[in-house]
Amino acid sequence: xSEHVTVVLPDGSTMEVEHGATVEDVAYGIGPGLxxxxxxxxxxxxLVDKVTPLTEDCEIEIVTExxxxxxxxxxxxxxxxxxxxxxxxxxEAKLAIGPxxxxxxxxxxxxxxxxxxxxxxxxxxxxxxxAADYDLERVERPREEALDIYEDNPYKRDILERExxxxxxxxxxxxxxxxxxxxxPHVDSTGAIGAITLxxxxxxxxxxxxxxxxxxxxxxxxxxxxxELAAFIERREEAEERDHxxxxxxxxxxxxxxxxxxxxxxxxxxxxIRRELxxxxxxxxxxxxxEEVCTPELNKAKxxxxxxxxxxxxxxxxxxxxxxxxxxxxxxxxxxxxHAHIYDExxxxxxxxxxxxxxxxxxxxxxxxGELSGLxxxxxLTQDDGHAFIRRDQIESEITETLRIIExxxxxxxxxxxxxxxxxxxxxxxxxxxxxxxxxGLRNSMEALGLEYSVEAGEAAFYGPKxxxxxxxxxxxxxxxxxxxxDFNIPERLDLTYVGEDNQPHRPVxxxxxxxxxxxxxxxxxxxxxxxxxxxxxxxxxxxILPVSDDNIGYAKRLKNRDLSEFRVTIEDRSWTVGKKIQxxxxxxxxYMLIVGDDEAETGTVSVRDRFENxxxxxxxxxxxxxxxxxxxxxxxxxTIVRNG
RNA sequence: GCCUGGGUAGCUUAGCGGUAAAGCGCGUCCUUGGUAAGGACGAGACCCCGGAUUCAAAUUCCGGCCUAGGCUCCA
Numbered sequence: 001x002s003e004h005v006t007v008v009l010p011d012g013s014t015m016e017v018e019h020g021a022t023v024e025d026v027a028y029g030i031g032p033g034l035x036x037x038x039x040x041x042x043x044x045x046x047l048v049d050k051v052t053p054l055t056e057d058c059e060i061e062i063v064t065e066x067x068x069x070x071x072x073x074x075x076x077x078x079x080x081x082x083x084x085x086x087x088x089x090x091x092e093a094k095l096a097i098g099p100x101x102x103x104x105x106x107x108x109x110x111x112x113x114x115x116x117x118x119x120x121x122x123x124x125x126x127x128x129x130x131a132a133d134y135d136l137e138r139v140e141r142p143r144e145e146a147l148d149i150y151e152d153n154p155y156k157r158d159i160l161e162r163e164x165x166x167x168x169x170x171x172x173x174x175x176x177x178x179x180x181x182x183x184x185p186h187v188d189s190t191g192a193i194g195a196i197t198l199x200x201x202x203x204x205x206x207x208x209x210x211x212x213x214x215x216x217x218x219x220x221x222x223x224x225x226x227x228e229l230a231a232f233i234e235r236r237e238e239a240e241e242r243d244h245x246x247x248x249x250x251x252x253x254x255x256x257x258x259x260x261x262x263x264x265x266x267x268x269x270x271x272x273i274r275r276e277l278x279x280x281x282x283x284x285x286x287x288x289x290x291e292e293v294c295t296p297e298l299n300k301a302k303x304x305x306x307x308x309x310x311x312x313x314x315x316x317x318x319x320x321x322x323x324x325x326x327x328x329x330x331x332x333x334x335x336x337x338x339h340a341h342i343y344d345e346x347x348x349x350x351x352x353x354x355x356x357x358x359x360x361x362x363x364x365x366x367x368x369x370g371e372l373s374g375l376x377x378x379x380x381l382t383q384d385d386g387h388a389f390i391r392r393d394q395i396e397s398e399i400t401e402t403l404r405i406i407e408x409x410x411x412x413x414x415x416x417x418x419x420x421x422x423x424x425x426x427x428x429x430x431x432x433x434x435x436x437x438x439x440x441g442l443r444n445s446m447e448a449l450g451l452e453y454s455v456e457a458g459e460a461a462f463y464g465p466k467x468x469x470x471x472x473x474x475x476x477x478x479x480x481x482x483x484x485x486x487d488f489n490i491p492e493r494l495d496l497t498y499v500g501e502d503n504q505p506h507r508p509v510x511x512x513x514x515x516x517x518x519x520x521x522x523x524x525x526x527x528x529x530x531x532x533x534x535x536x537x538x539x540x541x542x543x544x545i546l547p548v549s550d551d552n553i554g555y556a557k558r559l560k561n562r563d564l565s566e567f568r569v570t571i572e573d574r575s576w577t578v579g580k581k582i583q584x585x586x587x588x589x590x591x592y593m594l595i596v597g598d599d600e601a602e603t604g605t606v607s608v609r610d611r612f613e614n615x616x617x618x619x620x621x622x623x624x625x626x627x628x629x630x631x632x633x634x635x636x637x638x639x640t641i642v643r644n645g
Numbered sequence: 646g647c648c649u650g651g652g653u654a655g656c657u658u659a660g661c662g663g664u665a666a667a668g669c670g671c672g673u674c675c676u677u678g679g680u681a682a683g684g685a686c687g688a689g690a691c692c693c694c695g696g697a698u699u700c701a702a703a704u705u706c707c708g709g710c711c712u713a714g715g716c717u718c719c720a
Contacts, residue, residue, distance in 0.1 A: 114648095114649080116650075201650095202714070204717085208716080208717075210647085214648075217650095217716070222717080258693085258710070258711045309720065316719090318718090318720080367718080368718060369646070370716080391664050462720080548678065548679055551677075580681085586681060599679085607680080
């Protein structure tokens with residue numbers, strides 16, 4: 001073993017340090033300031049304690065308090081603080097696993113009943129531990145000793161068997177005599193935590209497997225300072241403000257009543273938005289060469305037998321199916337079988353392909369009750385679905401054109417989406433050859449369009465590779481909306497064919513695609529995205545006229561019925577003050593308010609105000625109408641009518 | 646489906662063994678207002694449903710339904 005090791009720093013420079021020198025030593029070698037600020041290190045990409053000795057050549061990055069990585073370290077220590085507090089107050093509690101997460105940490109525990117009161121007591125104890133500022137010390141113990149310590153704890157023993165397989169000795173972190181098996185790293189002392197709190201709890205399964213023991217997962221978070229925690233809490237409260245369920249109620253868009261769990265009822269305001277979306281998507285489907293069809297929700301269950309879906313769905317209990325007159329019926333969980341039927345009704349030449357069918361298809365899926373969530377996860381949904389039957393040599397062009405339109409759509413809504421390519425998994429059908437070809441086709445299409453995407457290896461459906469578009473909700477959760485999928489399974493299983501140039505039957509490839517996904521989920525996403533401030537073309541109410549006094553209602557009616565008849569306009573004729581009418585219109589997120597009094601009536605103008613700022617413009621009616629028309633026709637997100645001096 | 650919360654007027658919530666309260670909204674009236682909440686009066690509640698305990702239950706207990714967050718799931 002050499003006396004020195006060579007470390008490579010992030011800027012590419014190298015440094016020689018003594019064998020066994022620590023991460024902290026390297027930092028001090030760079031500069032005393034950095035040395036003092038060092039809290040941990042990234043060695044060849046692995047997060048380690050600052051006192052970790054370096055025994056071989058490596059790349060190293062110093063982690064300081066300013067970095068996200070540090071926050072992870074701090075929160076990991078937070079998890080230990082919770083665990084110690086829990087065992088102080090409930091010595092019988094068994095610990096399983098307690099990692100940091102993006103937003104904080106959790107610890108899976110068992111052997112205790114935790115209600116709000118006991119958690120409050122634990123939280124108080126946590127604060128005491130932080131205040132006491134105990135040092136954290138890394139201690140190596142022989143493997144045998146660790147197994148002894150956890151004689152009664154199957155979870156820690158499992159960790160020793162798996163994560164720490166073959167390691168001897170194994171590391172513990174000790175604070176105030178309390179210890180936990182842990183790889184680290186951690187901050188120096190519990191006092192480094194400036195603010196710590198518990199957030200919620202839930203059930204979790206050991207190793208995430210429903211078959212395993214159920215544990216109690218307690219979530220918390222920790223920050224370097226109270227201010228950061230306060231900012232975090234504020235962000236959560238802001239997220240609540242944009243919750244689509246709250247806005248949906250406030251704007252009277254939809255409801256999901258107890259008599260149909262998971263099935264949204266669109267109120268008139270919500271239906272106006274949905275209709276605009278439908279018309280928009282119809283245009284896009286026309287552009288893509290789709291023919292609109294309509295297929296029934298009610299089918300014999302036999303329909304889904306040859307495709308293999310019936311078996312799969314029934315196993316999961318995800319299909320609504322029942323027996324009637326000795327025959328099994330079901331509500332369709334997807335539209336593809338029906339569309340394949342329409343394809344199969346006719347004969348198709350290679351010249352006719354692609355053959356494309358679109359449908360606003362309403363499907364029902366028996367999602368688990370605990371999974372339902374407003375419009376984002378529902379049991380009844382209407383997809384802007386479409387299926388294209390294409391030749392193998394058409395894959396790339398078909399996908400490229402579809403993605404081009406999809407990109408255009410998401411640009412229009414100013415929505416940031418994550419493109420994900422899901423590739424072949426273990427359960428795949430079809431030969432490797434076609435999978436490779438199809439996956440490459442999807443890649444080529446995305447690259448041709450310059451789209452950034454991530455690859456989720458092995459995540460594809462069994463029938464073909466898939467591109468999913470994920471959007472985030474107010475809480476940062478990801479939801480798949482649009483999707484483009486290739487399918488080799490259904491054409492095979494249903495024996496779909498077209499006649500080739502050689503006058504022989506050939507197998508088409510099927511493309512499943514949804515541009516918005518479903519109207520339900522897409523609306524949920526854009527409600528949160530726009531915080532209810534829909535672009536004018538989508539807004540249920542586009543203009544509200546506020547007469548200054550009742551004498552001006554006549555002028556308001558003329559505006560609504562004659563000048564602005566092509567828009568969605570209402571008149572606020574309640575006997576309120578102008579200030580109150582403005583307040584209410586802001587609360588209702590109406591894009592434009594027109595304040596009209598005697599002055600405006602005389603000159604044929606309107607005093608315009610938008611919902612975002614105290615923006616004022618006095619415009620003659622025709623100018624306002626023309627500008628509003630442009631904004632609506634172009635489906636603009638930003639208001640076009642601005643202050644005029 | 647599982648764990649922990651929650652379900653009280655149209656909405657948001659307070660009350661938590663002694664017969665239901667506030668703000669907003671709604672109705673009537675006064676006010677006719679000029680750019681972010683004018684005033685008065687009034688109507689409105691099987692306190693989620695079913696059982697149990699009690700002289701007495703919105704309140705305690707048991708069961709169910711719905712709902713929130715998370716877990717599992719998402720063809």
